[in-house]
Structures are given as C-alpha cells and as structure tokens.
Amino acid sequence: MPVEIPKDNWPGAVRTITLGATAAEGGSRRQVVTVGGAKSLPFLHFEAIHPYRPVIALEIRDRRPDDWSPLLIKTWQEVVDDPASWAQAGEKLGVDLIQLTLSLTKADGSSNTPANAVNVVKAVLAATGLPLLVFGPGQAEVDNELLVAVAEATKGERLVLGICEDKNYRTIVAAALANGHLVSARTPMDVNLAKQLNILIKDMGMPLDRILMDPTTGALGYGIEYGYSVMERLRLAALQGDTMTQFPMIVTPGFEAWKTKEAKVGEGVPAEWGDWEARAIHWESLTTIALLESGADIVVLRHPESIRRIQAAIQELMTQAEPA
Amino acid sequence: MALTGIQIYKLLPKTNCKDCGYPTCLAFAMKLAAKQEELSACPHVSEAARAELAESSAPPVRLITLKANGNEFKSGNETVLFRHEKTFVNKPGVFVRFSDDLSPAEIQANLAPAEAFQVNYVGISLALDGYAVASVTGNPEAFAGAVAAIRNLSHKPLILIARDPQVMAAGLRVVDGETPLIYAADQDNWQSMAELARQHQAPLAVRADSLEDLAGLTEKLVAAGVEDLVLDPGGRDLATSLSRCTQIRRLALKNFRPLGYPIIALPAEASTPEIEPLMAAQSVAKYGGFIVLSSFTPELLYPLLVLRQNIYTDPQKPIQVQPGLYEINDPGPESPVLVTTNFSITYFSVANEVEGSGIPAWLVVADAEGMSVLTAWAAGKFDAERIAKDVRSFGVAEKVTHKRIVLPGHVAVLSGELEEELPGWEIRVGPREAVDLPSFLKQAL
Numbered sequence: 001m002p003v004e005i006p007k008d009n010w011p012g013a014v015r016t017i018t019l020g021a022t023a024a025e026g027g028s029r030r031q032v033v034t035v036g037g038a039k040s041l042p043f044l045h046f047e048a049i050h051p052y053r054p055v056i057a058l059e060i061r062d063r064r065p066d067d068w069s070p071l072l073i074k075t076w077q078e079v080v081d082d083p084a085s086w087a088q089a090g091e092k093l094g095v096d097l098i099q100l101t102l103s104l105t106k107a108d109g110s111s112n113t114p115a116n117a118v119n120v121v122k123a124v125l126a127a128t129g130l131p132l133l134v135f136g137p138g139q140a141e142v143d144n145e146l147l148v149a150v151a152e153a154t155k156g157e158r159l160v161l162g163i164c165e166d167k168n169y170r171t172i173v174a175a176a177l178a179n180g181h182l183v184s185a186r187t188p189m190d191v192n193l194a195k196q197l198n199i200l201i202k203d204m205g206m207p208l209d210r211i212l213m214d215p216t217t218g219a220l221g222y223g224i225e226y227g228y229s230v231m232e233r234l235r236l237a238a239l240q241g242d243t244m245t246q247f248p249m250i251v252t253p254g255f256e257a258w259k260t261k262e263a264k265v266g267e268g269v270p271a272e273w274g275d276w277e278a279r280a281i282h283w284e285s286l287t288t289i290a291l292l293e294s295g296a297d298i299v300v301l302r303h304p305e306s307i308r309r310i311q312a313a314i315q316e317l318m319t320q321a322e323p324a
Numbered sequence: 325m326a327l328t329g330i331q332i333y334k335l336l337p338k339t340n341c342k343d344c345g346y347p348t349c350l351a352f353a354m355k356l357a358a359k360q361e362e363l364s365a366c367p368h369v370s371e372a373a374r375a376e377l378a379e380s381s382a383p384p385v386r387l388i389t390l391k392a393n394g395n396e397f398k399s400g401n402e403t404v405l406f407r408h409e410k411t412f413v414n415k416p417g418v419f420v421r422f423s424d425d426l427s428p429a430e431i432q433a434n435l436a437p438a439e440a441f442q443v444n445y446v447g448i449s450l451a452l453d454g455y456a457v458a459s460v461t462g463n464p465e466a467f468a469g470a471v472a473a474i475r476n477l478s479h480k481p482l483i484l485i486a487r488d489p490q491v492m493a494a495g496l497r498v499v500d501g502e503t504p505l506i507y508a509a510d511q512d513n514w515q516s517m518a519e520l521a522r523q524h525q526a527p528l529a530v531r532a533d534s535l536e537d538l539a540g541l542t543e544k545l546v547a548a549g550v551e552d553l554v555l556d557p558g559g560r561d562l563a564t565s566l567s568r569c570t571q572i573r574r575l576a577l578k579n580f581r582p583l584g585y586p587i588i589a590l591p592a593e594a595s596t597p598e599i600e601p602l603m604a605a606q607s608v609a610k611y612g613g614f615i616v617l618s619s620f621t622p623e624l625l626y627p628l629l630v631l632r633q634n635i636y637t638d639p640q641k642p643i644q645v646q647p648g649l650y651e652i653n654d655p656g657p658e659s660p661v662l663v664t665t666n667f668s669i670t671y672f673s674v675a676n677e678v679e680g681s682g683i684p685a686w687l688v689v690a691d692a693e694g695m696s697v698l699t700a701w702a703a704g705k706f707d708a709e710r711i712a713k714d715v716r717s718f719g720v721a722e723k724v725t726h727k728r729i730v731l732p733g734h735v736a737v738l739s740g741e742l743e744e745e746l747p748g749w750e751i752r753v754g755p756r757e758a759v760d761l762p763s764f765l766k767q768a769l
Contacts, residue, residue, distance in 0.1 A: 001536060001539045001540040001543060001582065002536060003535045003536050003539050003575065003580075003582075003583070005535070005571050005575075006571070006574045006575060006578060041570075043562075043563055043566050043567075044566070044567055044570060045563060045567060046567050046571070188698050188699060188702045189699060190699075190702065190703075193702070218696075220627055220630055220631055220634065221445065221627070221630040221634065221669070222669055222673070223634075223667075223669060223696055223699075224631070224634050225407070225634040225635060225637050225639070226699070228407075228609070228634075228635070229406070229407055229408040229639060232406055232407075232408060233408055236406075259757055259759070260759070261673075261676075261677075261758075261759045262626070262627070264759060265759065268680065270443065270444070272441060272442065272443040272622055272626065273443065273622065273623065273626055274621065274622030274623030274624075274625075274626060275622075275623045276623075278621070278623040278624070279622075279623035279624075279626065279627065282601055282623060282624050282627045282628075283627050285601065285602060286601065286602070286605045286627045286628065286631055289602045289605045289606060290605060290609055290631060290635075293566075293606060293609050293610060294609070308598070309598045309599075309601075309602065310602075312596065312598055312599060313562060313599060313602045316561050316562040316563060316595065316599060317562045317563050317566070318563070319561065319563055320563065
C-alpha cells in the first residue's frame, strides 16, 4: 500500500565551520576539516543531504596524565610521555582532529608556563598535518596565560581554543579573534545558557563561522539523558532558524565516559559488570553513539578501539542506502 | 494522535442541549479533548461518532504484551518523537538469541549466566527481559528441543524466530498457554503465520523490506483477525534502520494505523560484530520496542540497560532521593560530614563510594530539587544558603563533636560564602568526582 513518508522541511541549517588552515590559507595543516551544514536531524538522508559527516578528535595531553584510567595508559604506552608521538599515533589511527589539553603543571611538578605550552603546541603541529584544538587546564588565570601565548605563536592556524565558559571567555575570545583562531564555548546542559554564551562571544566581534558550542553531556549512567535532550533541543532550535543555536556541537564523551567508575576502575566492582576493558570501551562508544544520534558534530575520544568502532559507525550512518 | 476540541465538536450533535452538564457542545468538546470528561456524559452522540472518537483515542503505538509463567513484558503506547516532549513510556525489551543448532546441554550452559544476570544501577535492578530462539536447522524437532531447553531453565518471555510455519508450530506447542512473540510473517508465509497467531493468541512480528510492503502486510493481517503486531522494517545497517524507524514513529504519531505498532530491532544481524552494540544503543534511543542481541555479554548489557534507563527517564521527574542526613557505615560523633545533592545518580555515586571505602561518614543530602551538583549550582539550587539551611534543619551539629564539612570539588567556589553562612564551621573542599572520595577520605581527613 502507498505510504507517504512525512518529511520535515526546516527553514534553518547548522553553520558550516572549517577547522585548520593549509599553507595556502596562512597555516601549516596538510588538510582542513569542515563540519556542520546539517539541514535535518542527524543521518536522516531521506530528508536532506548531509554535506559533512561528524568527525572524531583524539584527546591527548601535553604530558602523561595523572588521573587517567590505567587501561588508557596501557593502550597508548610510551606515547603518553610525548604529545607529538601521541598525535602521530592518532593520525595513524585515522582520526580527523587532535585535541590537546594543557596541564596545570609540568611533568616535574612545577607550574606550566606559556613558553612550555607554546613548545608543546608547536611540536604537535610539526608532528601532524591534522587541525588542532587546544584546551587550557580549566583554571581561568592559567588558561588565559597559556592560551594567549599559544594563540599568538600559531597565528593563522585556525586552531580551536578552549574552553570558553561564562565566567571566563573574554581573554580567550580576544586572543582567538586577533590571531585567526576559533573558540569552543561550553555551558552546563542548558539551552538558554548555551545561547547566551554564544551571544556574548558574538558580541565581542567573533565571526560566527569561528564558534563551536559544547553543551556538556554527562556520561552514560551519569546524567546523559540531560545532555542528550539539550542537544536534541539545540539542534531542533537551529533547524527552526534560531541563529544563536546554529553552531556545530563538540562533545567530549571520552572525558565523560572515562571518569565514570565503570570505565576507570577494574577492581572491587560487581562481577556482573563483566570484563573491565570491554565494558570501558562500550561505555565510551555507547555514550558517543547516543550523542551522535542527538546531533554531535565533533566527538572527542580517548581509546583507540572506541575510535575504530565510531569510525565504522559514522561511515555506516553516512551511507545513504535508499534514495531520498 | 488525539483529536482537537474542534475536531471532536464536529462529531457531536451540536444542539447545545446541556444534558452533559456543560452550556454548549463546544465547551463539552474542549473538556473531552483535555481528557477531563468522558464521552458517555453525552446521551445523544451517534454510534458513528462514538466509533470515530474511540478510534482516535487509541494509542498511536499499540501496546503489545508478552507473557510467560507470570512474567510479563510490555512494549508500545509511545506518544512522542522526542523524550523532552513528554517522556518515552515502555522501555524496549532486551532479548538474547539462541540458535537451535546448539544442543540442549549447550543452551543450558550458555543460558545459566544470562538468567542469573542482575545488576544494580542507582537502586534499580537491571536484567534481561527474555530470550529469542532462532531456527537455523529448519528442523521442527530441533526447534522444539531448543525452546524446551530454555523453558526448563527460565521463566522469561520468549521470541520464536522461524520462517517455516511448520517449525514455528512445533516451537509454539512447547509453550502452549504462554504469549510469546512469533517472528515473523512475511510476503510468502503470512497466512499460515496468522493462523498460528490466532490459535495461540500471540502477537505476530511482520517483516518486509519497505514501509509500503510492511503496511500492506499489516492491513492484510488485521483483516485476517490478527491485531497484535510488531514491525520489522528490515534495513540491517545503521542509516537505513534509523531512517525507517524514524519514519514509522512519525507515521504512527500521525495516526497512520497500518504502522502503529512497536518495532523489533535485530542488532544480532548487524553488518559486523563491532556495529552490533552501537545498533543496539541506536535502537534504544531511536524507537526500538524489542531488541535482539546475538549473545550474552555482561560488559555490553550493563551499559546498554543503563542507557535504556537514562533515555526512558521521565524528563519532568528527575529521579531523586529524599533530602536529609544519611548515615553511611554507622558513623559516630567523630565521623566526617560530606555534602551532596539529592539527584539520585549523584547520591548513589557518592553513597556507593563512601560505603565501599569502609569509612563511616555522615552525608548531608541537600534539597537541590533533584539536580546534580553542577547543574543545581548553575541553576542557583545548590548555594551556600541552601546548604547552611539544610545543615541546620537536619540537626547535623547535634550528631557530631567536630565542626567540619566537606563540599563537592565542583562547588569549591562556595566555601567562602558557606563559612559566612555557618559561622564556626571549617569548610573543606573534597574531590570533584565521587570515584576519588575513598582516597580523599583516607588521606585528607
């Protein structure tokens, strides 16, 4: 019997944003990465053409992380002591982006310095041709000190600098603005707070094609339903034409999943939880797929096996099996 | 979808006779639309209008129930496309598949751990909903034997998977009197399958590779007297499955009856073993009603069932615990005092860690309207004033001889204000994540 498929015809679309710049564009990246452009809810190919697939960023640190699960350290082995090799390992794995987080302290325990941050970022840029996202340690003063130096030393690279939050965004935005970079704007699981921060950043004069938004998500089992619904609502608002929600969404399921006990800890947990490493990879990859279904454009991951699975899933989700 | 007041009004006598107790038919129609009145209050409504109104009030996704030995599983009754619009209602069932080429002994060996699987998540016990038995041999006796082997060890509801009606009949005889799901009727076998579904009064899954064919089949089956149906729209890759499931839910919500049934998803038939868990997760988020997995793997089941719990949480009712002073590990007057919020996940994360550490402690669970620490803080529901008020009203000072309180690391910024609100108390900042509490309790306090 004939069935008329209901299709939504949305007036709005997600902004298209390009990360990184090649030599011709004033940077040094071998390739750039473009995200966004969605004109319908994720992966509904019968409704609209999805010009850009969601992309994967590998999260790396400027030095061996103190608080990561031993499973991650075991998997990456010695590259965790050298961000440049770590980035190369990620590139070899086929990730699209490298997300480098700067630490509060250096490996010897002394405070991190702008000079050190610049050296690390330059080493990573030299080691990989992928676009780079650089996040500070998450303390306003240190973030500003390190990121301003990084922004100036890498002028024109179209890095993504983060993390802008409502309490600390001005310095980071100004540094990005002056040096041709992008910013990531993070708000705690709330549609209106996300819009508000985007407006504040726009009002500083930041071009709209240089803003990513991070709505924060929570991990599976730890509030993911809030993040999931906020993302669905942000994406629906964007499609309905609300310009201050039309930014590609970046989410950090690697960070979220690997701080849960289920992923982080292998001893003293119930036997029903099953094999530790298998469970941890499921925790990260299931968190990620739920966020992709609700509109994520960039997912930042940690474990190579999760990355492989999400690569396969994105490829399958972007394959249009049936004509529109 | 329910009719609007105006649509209902058109079906009423429009005489404004007031016999229903309302001044006009329109006023009565509005009450009906708001579900504050019953149609029976109108003595003059026509039979045709009555039938049409009954039809429109039927749920857009039909409720399907599987039964076995007193165990029930329900799917359907969904009314929205997005959980934030209202809530998703009946969680999709998770079923593990067994093939009939396994010997009864092998089935029982594999079934035992699956049957025993039970995991605790924030005070909720999570387990499998049932099993699927698949005919791969094509042999009726082998199928019946496999069904019997499972039934000997488990009382959970079953999905019987066979294309040959003879094989299906043999399986159904083993579980006569129960209500399993029969999978599946297709273009070729639907008449015989319909006959079996009628005989056993069991719901019937319908399989086709396009929505047109699927809707055509369900119409024929309804005409043949089988009304409890479940849809398999084919598409074993993530993109096709997502598109078809979305289309079915949209159509059902538009009251397109031929597709107004729950969906069965088969991650067990995903393109690769790596995609299977991800397809299962997609089916949880996007409209699956029954989910069939290829094997029992606790390390997947746990996150999958947690995801299901999360997605099916009513967004209007955050899961919360009663605010109050909680005693963990039998604390005494010297034991530390910790503060957190009454969001259920937050509470259980903190309580489990403290309990696991073996260290006795008092836990002040502040009334943060069921929000997590960061969310409540951002929303102004977890500030120094709130915490101080709860510390006083819970009588914390009468329970301990010290005056020291530990704040969650995420709200370290509150410590100054809290010192002002609670004069004489020492405010310590604890870790940001619950998982780091045991080492904090051992080292810092």
